[in-house]
Structures are given as C-alpha cells and as structure tokens.
Amino acid sequence: RAIELGIDFIQIEKFDHSFFDKFVELEFDGVVVVSFGKILPERIFKLTTARWLNVHPSLLPRYRGPTPIISALLNGDKVSGVSIIEVVPEVDAGGIYAQVKFGVEEDDNRDSLEQKSIKFGKSLLMTVLDLIENENLNSYPQDEESVIYSHKITKEDLKINWDSSAAEIVNKIRAFSLRPGAYCLWKGLRIKILKASVPGGTASNAYLDKLKFDENEKNGLVVEADKKTGILIKCNKNEMVKIEKLQPQGRKVISSADFINGYRLEAGENFE
Structure with missing residues (x-):
C-alpha cells in the first residue's frame, strides 16, 4: 500500500546495522506505533528527538502486552477502549495522552472488536496529534498498582x-x-x-x-x-x-x- 501511495518505508526484519543506517536518514516530527509486534531497542530512541506514540487497543494499564483484545473477550469485559501512550523501553508502560471507551456487546468477537478499536483509535489519534502539535497536551502516568498483563496465545x-x-x-x-x-x-x-x-x-x-x-x-x-x-x-x-x-x-x-x-x-x- 505504501508503494501505491508513493510513501517511503523500511521493511523491518531485524534491527541490524542496515536498519539503523536507513533510520537516521529519515526526517520526521513524530512516530506512531500500531500493532508492531516487536520490542523496540533502546538505541532507536537516541537517534531522534521526535515524539513516539503508541496506539494500544485497551484501557491501560489493563492488558499491557500482545493480546489485549483477546484478553478482554476471554474475561467477558463489557467495556473496552483504546489508549494513546508514550513509547518507552518497557512494554506498554508509557504515560497516557488520551483514552476512549466503548461498549463490548454480547455478539462482539475478535474481528468486530478489532474494527471498533480501529474506528475509535483513528479518530482519537488525529485529535491527539493536533493537540500535541499545538503543545496543548501532556501525558499522565499509568497506575502501576492496577497493571494487568495479556499474554501470547499458544x-x-x-x-x-x-x-x-x-x-x-x-x-x-x-x-x-x-x-x-x-x-x-x-x-x-x-x-x-x-x-x-x-x-x-x-x-x-x-x-x-x-x-x-x-x-x-x-x-x-x-x-x-x-x-x-x-x-x-x-x-x-x-x-x-x-x-x-x-x-x-x-x-x-x-x-x-x-x-x-x-x-x-x-x-x-x-x-x-
């Protein structure tokens, strides 16, 4: 899709010297991480002063980790949401910029809840980016005593x-x-x-x-x-x-x- 739109991109297979050489050549004001599936190395944060954001499909600190949507359904949650947070070395532990909540219906499944997260997350992200650009938004820390982790599925x-x-x-x-x-x-x-x-x-x-x-x-x-x-x-x-x-x-x-x-x-x- 990036090729069709003429957007520069880097295909990441591993964080090796080739990746970092390409990364430092890029010019950007911010980085948005969505469903990336890899842990970012600390070195990458030292290569740019850009702001890093993560769009995470849960109401953090509930369900940090790789399977927040699956975990919400397994536990029969009636409410879910999307959090936009700072990216830090510890997984999904950054300060929260904004959150949006939505209901989980009895007939919702993984696919429908993913679509809800995309719909609400996209709108929230655009709002957050505008506020950050105008310097009207700061993050607040997560409640570490309320952290719940999601886990890889076997x-x-x-x-x-x-x-x-x-x-x-x-x-x-x-x-x-x-x-x-x-x-x-x-x-x-x-x-x-x-x-x-x-x-x-x-x-x-x-x-x-x-x-x-x-x-x-x-x-x-x-x-x-x-x-x-x-x-x-x-x-x-x-x-x-x-x-x-x-x-x-x-x-x-x-x-x-x-x-x-x-x-x-x-x-x-x-x-x-």
Missing part, C-alpha cells in the same frame, strides 16, 4: 474445555473468532466453533428443563441436535452452550443446521 489455548462454564466457553469462542478459531474434536474431526451463545430467557429455560439427560454424563455431550433448536452441548454444572456456526477441518463455515444435515450429528454423541 495452540493449547485454542482447545475448548467442556469442563468450563458456559460463559467461559462462549467467551473463548468469541475471543478467537473468526481467526484462528477455538476448536473441539468430534469423531476425530477437528471442528472450529465460530459462534455460540448461552441459552437464556424464559422460553429457553423451560425447554431446557424438559431435556432428559444423566447429570453424570461427560461434559461435551450433545444434548440436542435439532435443525430448529440447534446444537446444545453440556458443560460444567450441567450448563449448556448453543452452537451456531462451525467450520469442519478443511471445509467452509456452516450453520449448526447445515452441520446436523451434512454430518448426521445426533444427540448422545460427544464433542471432545
């Missing part, structure tokens, strides 16, 4: 544990949807679960009360597999998760009704 984190609560399972599905996708196994087939919910409401509860199953059954039990009702899976404390969208390994994303039709899923089987 392959093991993507596996659904049906011994968890219904809310925890649904939050995991939201946090990894649509990519890389939380998954489970069914008859040895790896299946990504991309949308799910916790059944609720008076009508739904009355229906669930009528379902007959042994409370000692293993979690992951397919309690119901009906084209109208959908797929209901037993989890911790006999709670249930309603599966709405799935992606069998090597296949496209399909609805629960299409999965029931195409794969002949039946009540009494197990997701693992």
Whole structure:
C-alpha cells in the first residue's frame, strides 16, 4: 500500500546495522506505533528527538502486552477502549495522552472488536496529534498498582474445555473468532466453533428443563441436535452452550443446521 501511495518505508526484519543506517536518514516530527509486534531497542530512541506514540487497543494499564483484545473477550469485559501512550523501553508502560471507551456487546468477537478499536483509535489519534502539535497536551502516568498483563496465545489455548462454564466457553469462542478459531474434536474431526451463545430467557429455560439427560454424563455431550433448536452441548454444572456456526477441518463455515444435515450429528454423541 505504501508503494501505491508513493510513501517511503523500511521493511523491518531485524534491527541490524542496515536498519539503523536507513533510520537516521529519515526526517520526521513524530512516530506512531500500531500493532508492531516487536520490542523496540533502546538505541532507536537516541537517534531522534521526535515524539513516539503508541496506539494500544485497551484501557491501560489493563492488558499491557500482545493480546489485549483477546484478553478482554476471554474475561467477558463489557467495556473496552483504546489508549494513546508514550513509547518507552518497557512494554506498554508509557504515560497516557488520551483514552476512549466503548461498549463490548454480547455478539462482539475478535474481528468486530478489532474494527471498533480501529474506528475509535483513528479518530482519537488525529485529535491527539493536533493537540500535541499545538503543545496543548501532556501525558499522565499509568497506575502501576492496577497493571494487568495479556499474554501470547499458544495452540493449547485454542482447545475448548467442556469442563468450563458456559460463559467461559462462549467467551473463548468469541475471543478467537473468526481467526484462528477455538476448536473441539468430534469423531476425530477437528471442528472450529465460530459462534455460540448461552441459552437464556424464559422460553429457553423451560425447554431446557424438559431435556432428559444423566447429570453424570461427560461434559461435551450433545444434548440436542435439532435443525430448529440447534446444537446444545453440556458443560460444567450441567450448563449448556448453543452452537451456531462451525467450520469442519478443511471445509467452509456452516450453520449448526447445515452441520446436523451434512454430518448426521445426533444427540448422545460427544464433542471432545
């Protein structure tokens, strides 16, 4: 995209002598870091007097680190936001210039929350840059006693544990949807679960009360597999998760009704 727009850029693979030689030749008033994914070496800050800003998709000091959006969804947060901070050697620890908050809806997932962060973050960044240019904005320190860190995600984190609560399972599905996708196994087939919910409401509860199953059954039990009702899976404390969208390994994303039709899923089987 930079090439199309005629904008100078440096492709960074590693911070070697070649990079620093190119960096010192640049002329700029400020640097904005967004989803960079690398720790900046201290040397780089000594090569310019420009102001360094970081656009971070969380309400710092909550969720410093690499996965703030995923962490917000995993924890079922109802509010998230974007922080614009000073860049310092310690990760995401710089003073805060400004923050913006927005709601996290029940149907938000990783993709939709990323889009919200971009939308609100872009507007906030332009405001901050204008205020800094006019010398009308200073930063304030983060509350170190309130720091919460986010962590790198491993392959093991993507596996659904049906011994968890219904809310925890649904939050995991939201946090990894649509990519890389939380998954489970069914008859040895790896299946990504991309949308799910916790059944609720008076009508739904009355229906669930009528379902007959042994409370000692293993979690992951397919309690119901009906084209109208959908797929209901037993989890911790006999709670249930309603599966709405799935992606069998090597296949496209399909609805629960299409999965029931195409794969002949039946009540009494197990997701693992």
